[in-house]
Amino acid sequence: MDRRTFLGAAGALAVTQMMPLAAAAQISAAKPRIVIAGAGAAGLSLASRLRRRMPQATITILDARRQHFFQPGFTLVAAGLWSPADVTFGNAEFLPQGVEWIAEAAAEFDPVANVVVTTGSRRLPYDFLFVATGLFLDYRGIEGMEEGLIGRDGIASIYAGPEAAAASWRAIEAFIDRGGTGLFGRPPTEMKCAGAPLKIAFITDDRARRRGRRGAVELVYNAHREAVFAVRPVDARVKELFAGRGIAINPSHVLVAIDPGARKAVYRTPAGTVTMGYDFIHVVPPMRAPDAVRNSPLPWQSGPLAADGWVEADRATLRHPRFPNVFAVGDIAGVPRGKTAASVKWQVPVVVENLVAETAGREPTAAYNGYTSCPMVTGYGRAMLIEFDYAGDLTPSFPFIAPLDELWISWVIEEKGLKGAYRAMLRGRA
Amino acid sequence: MRDFDPVALFAILEESLGDWFWPLVALTVALAVAVVLAAVRLRRPGRGGRRAVAMAIAAGAVAAIGFFFAVPVWTLAGIDSLNGPVDYLMAAAMALVPAAVVAALVFIAAAARGRRNGLAAS
Numbered sequence: 001m002d003r004r005t006f007l008g009a010a011g012a013l014a015v016t017q018m019m020p021l022a023a024a025a026q027i028s029a030a031k032p033r034i035v036i037a038g039a040g041a042a043g044l045s046l047a048s049r050l051r052r053r054m055p056q057a058t059i060t061i062l063d064a065r066r067q068h069f070f071q072p073g074f075t076l077v078a079a080g081l082w083s084p085a086d087v088t089f090g091n092a093e094f095l096p097q098g099v100e101w102i103a104e105a106a107a108e109f110d111p112v113a114n115v116v117v118t119t120g121s122r123r124l125p126y127d128f129l130f131v132a133t134g135l136f137l138d139y140r141g142i143e144g145m146e147e148g149l150i151g152r153d154g155i156a157s158i159y160a161g162p163e164a165a166a167a168s169w170r171a172i173e174a175f176i177d178r179g180g181t182g183l184f185g186r187p188p189t190e191m192k193c194a195g196a197p198l199k200i201a202f203i204t205d206d207r208a209r210r211r212g213r214r215g216a217v218e219l220v221y222n223a224h225r226e227a228v229f230a231v232r233p234v235d236a237r238v239k240e241l242f243a244g245r246g247i248a249i250n251p252s253h254v255l256v257a258i259d260p261g262a263r264k265a266v267y268r269t270p271a272g273t274v275t276m277g278y279d280f281i282h283v284v285p286p287m288r289a290p291d292a293v294r295n296s297p298l299p300w301q302s303g304p305l306a307a308d309g310w311v312e313a314d315r316a317t318l319r320h321p322r323f324p325n326v327f328a329v330g331d332i333a334g335v336p337r338g339k340t341a342a343s344v345k346w347q348v349p350v351v352v353e354n355l356v357a358e359t360a361g362r363e364p365t366a367a368y369n370g371y372t373s374c375p376m377v378t379g380y381g382r383a384m385l386i387e388f389d390y391a392g393d394l395t396p397s398f399p400f401i402a403p404l405d406e407l408w409i410s411w412v413i414e415e416k417g418l419k420g421a422y423r424a425m426l427r428g429r430a
Numbered sequence: 431m432r433d434f435d436p437v438a439l440f441a442i443l444e445e446s447l448g449d450w451f452w453p454l455v456a457l458t459v460a461l462a463v464a465v466v467l468a469a470v471r472l473r474r475p476g477r478g479g480r481r482a483v484a485m486a487i488a489a490g491a492v493a494a495i496g497f498f499f500a501v502p503v504w505t506l507a508g509i510d511s512l513n514g515p516v517d518y519l520m521a522a523a524m525a526l527v528p529a530a531v532v533a534a535l536v537f538i539a540a541a542a543r544g545r546r547n548g549l550a551a552s
Contacts, residue, residue: 081506380506380507380511381502381505381506381508382507382511401516402516406513407517408505408507408512408513408520408521409516409517411505411507411511412505412520415506416446416505417442417446419445419446420442420444421445424441424444424445427441429437429438429441430442
């Protein structure tokens, strides 16, 4: 092959590679009023993509928060490797031009009248609504627990924010200093990043070993049911690793109450309530839909996702079956498994593609398969890159990375790769 | 993680490097241009082209070995975190990036020296 032929072939290959992008870049000239409730990962990513693909639409995004947290990084803050500043951005940095930001939360959803009412009593009529409010961390759903206790009396919880994650790191260090019993677990509700409770157990174990204090601490994982992870091969692998590291597992233990003064935790089990003393506990709160969503007609009316108010949505299109101009994206969506940033990465292009197609007079055909990803940190410097779908099948992206192997390269993706990918996703570029 | 196209990968790299991205791109381009210019000069006989290439390869190899051990530290891990062939290969591949910079700098320096020597001899 001479140089000219080679360059021609390379150019053709490049064009071929770009073709799916060209197809995906079709725009809609429609002028609907679009309201996005929530400026989290899903909301900002939606705003960026919709602005580009529907340039004549009127897009309004609602969120009272000005800070944006890179939540996948909370684990690394709690590991003492990152600071809260490493996971804190400004929402304004990611809002595309031409999108109106109202710094108020959604207070009421009226999908019959196609109106959202804000906490400032503004009425926002819409043609299409994207519910991306995120979820509510119900710490008070555990009797005796509240967010203010994090970092005190041996209580850690990485979910409440960057400062709580940093306080959790200090609690882990203090626990390893003193020794004693450490309790871990997760709630029985749907939850975001279901791998995080396991990661914290692994990190505490590894940190204690590195400090030569593993013999001074007893680590117990109280699983809410028989499995510690919903995907069967991952569950088996984590149990194998826990056994190898001396982390005990108590199945079917749901944390229902806590007495911080006495350092006792009460669990609901099939055999009745069980009280366990602790020197350290990582509390993962029950997670539910925010009140504005729960008090609206949007949640599931029956079935396993109804009790906590998750928005009813078709699992493939994320479209509301009763209110077809409403979509639920991110943590609030009442679909199995989809409560990670990786899920958002896949959900947003689907709903945007379908809305663009529909408003441009084409058939919407994009579908979300439930893809999600969890870089399961199993110690400092190692992780398992676990990806799976609705069916619970492992769906590895990289053929050279075995999902159930503890690898440094999977750690590299967690420590170096995810934040850039997340920020690019917020801008609708990845 | 899946289905990242070249444009998305570019965006991710840009976001990952932040303010460093465009200066690093400029530096890479400048380095590449300097290497090409040096290679052109060294093509002339008596300028020590082979010696410059050999020095660059040697320096790059030594740097690659050093960076192989440094790369895990850059990821807030240790060399003991490498846990299988794919880890060793990826660490080596990542070490090649700064090693290539070292090799390029040595090559450029050797070319400049060869040019001075060539001018002095002529």
